[in-house]
Amino acid sequence: MTIKVMIVDDSSVVRQVMQDVLARHRDIEVIATAPDPIFAMTKMKANWPDVLLLDIEMPRMDGITFLKQIMAERPTPVVICSTLTERGADITMEAFAAGAVGVITKPSLGLKDFLQDSSADLVSAIRAAGIAKVGRLRTLPRPQPSGQTQERMHAPKLTADAVLEAPVGKSTHLPTTEKIIALGTSTGGTQALEVVLTALPRTSAGIVIVQHMPEKFTKSFADRLNTLCEVEVREAQHNDRILPGRALIAPGGKHMVVKRRGAQYYVEVVDGPLVSRHRPSVDVLFRSVAKAAGRNAVGIIMTGMGDDGARGLKELHDTGATTYAQDEASCVVFGMPKEAIDLGGVNEVVPLDRIPAVIERHGR
Known part of the structure; x- marks a missing residue:
């Protein structure tokens, strides 16, 4: 199937370069x-596209206004083309809230070379959007990056072995009163995480999250969720404690690893190669949780394209953790959950609106 794309950008250079890249x-x-x-x-x-590649700041009408209009009239997968700035990140969060399913970044200088170098990210975002079921975003209840592009184009697809060793056998950790909830998600995840986190009470178990997103964008994403949620939501920093009522989101461009010190859990934010072609990687997070917490953990894999997190969830499952996958009917893209189910690492498949109850149940 051919994905029909329309490019909307006030820069003729951007339009031409993107067109040349996609033509290959x-x-x-x-x-x-x-x-x-x-x-x-x-x-x-005259000819409606399957995917819209949309700049945000344009003359006559800005991209956010246009996005909201499109989603109200005829929901269509939209990939935002955003600048690598704090303002660009903040506006992109607004775009995700309005229904965008993906983001690619562009610098203010060296634009032509950057777009050519980041062609793998652009093509990946278009393909993910091409299979996204954006109509589902409208039914949700409500209250990817510059440092990795060259690597992603040429690097082999590494496993979590590139960052940390695999767990061996069943968890030997004694049961504790505190659970760790580990969530992994990608395409459609910004909206899905909002549904989950806004439904949780401040007494919820501690949560660690990987959402595939470029550098600088995860902080804006966490800050926005923090204004909407009872739980504290923040971009993770090195040595942050995992505590009840707190959700830590892995920073874009870094891996997040869970460690245990005595009875306390904390995170390390580390460099490393792309794993499953992502950094942060869900596989890395899930493996670290399997090693640090084992049966004291709950793993949940949610909407997203590809297979990042599937192996890690199986490792969690095999160490005695309870594992869940979001069901196909509520996913924007069923790729990641399906891969985890096919590997046999899922205890139960649940719809999105039941995930908050799952977290609350295990947190009590």
């Missing part, structure tokens, strides 16, 4: 480009 891939066809949303809407009426 047989499964992607750029059907039109436009310098702003007004021109785009006229062209879309």
Whole structure:
């Protein structure tokens, strides 16, 4: 199946370079480009795209306004093209809240070379968006990056062995009164995590999260969720304690590893190669939780494209942790949960709206 793409960006250089990059891939066809949303809407009426690649700051109408209009009239997968700045990250969080399913980043300088170098990220984002079921985003209840692009293009697909050793056998940890909840997600995850975290009480068990997202964006994402949730949500820092009522989100561009010191759990934020072509990687997080907590942990894999987290969840399962996968009906992309189910690492498959209750039950 060919994915029909429209590029909406006020920079003619961006439009041309993206068009050239995408033209190299047989499964992607750029059907039109436009310098702003007004021109785009006229062209879309004649030939509606499968995926919209959308800049945020444009003349006549900004990308957020246009995105909201599209999602209200005819929900369509949208990938945001955002600048690598704090303001760009904040606006991108607004775009995710409005229904965008992905983000690619661009610098303010060296744009042409950067876009060519980051072609793997661009193509991956388009393909993920092409299978995303964005209509599901409208039913949800409500109250990816520059440092990795060259690596992702040329590096082999590494496992979590590149960062830490695998656990061996069943967990030997004694049961504790405190559980660790480990969540892993990707495409569609920003909206899904909002559904889950906003439903939790401040007495919830401590939570560690990997959401595939570029550097600088995870802090804005965590800060936004923190304003909406009873639990404290923050971007993880090295040696942060995992505590009841706190959710730690792995920073973009770093791996997050859970460790245990006595009866206390904490995280280390570490460098390392891409694992399952991601950093942070869900596989790395889940493996570290399996080693540090074992049966004192709960692992949950949620919506996302690819297989990152599937092996790690199986390792959690095999050490005695309780494991869950989000069901296909509520996923925007069923890739990651399906891979985990197929590996035999899932105790139970649950819909998104039941995940908060699962977390509360294990946290008591």
